[in-house]
Amino acid sequence: MPNFRQAPVLVFNGEKAQNVPNTYQIPQNLADIIFKKLGNSSAQLRIMLVLIGTKEGWSVSEQWILDRTGLQHASYLTARKALENRGWITLEPSKSITVNFDVIYAEK
DSSP: OOOTTSOOOOOOOSOSSOSOSOOOOOOHHHHHHHHHHHTTOHHHHHHHHHHHHSOTTOOOOHHHHHHHHOOOHHHHHHHHHHHHHHTSEEEETTTEEEEOHHHHHHTO
């Protein structure tokens, strides 16, 4: 008889990474903060997951982020501005997007 008070074990059917050269890597404790703080703000969540999961030093054009997140340009701009207002990212147009991990972790 099953024990309904026990959490189910996660099982993967098939290969998780199917011979892809790039993968997103996001620390679980950081993802927990982001999910909790952003809640249903899916555009902001998508942007943060892509930025955090991408290797530092990678060039991230608006189009590249739009392709990864599936966002429309206007939604991306609105969400990016909201993340800037939170202090989670800093944008220097044509130079860099900085993810401010200290600010995010401080919200734990």
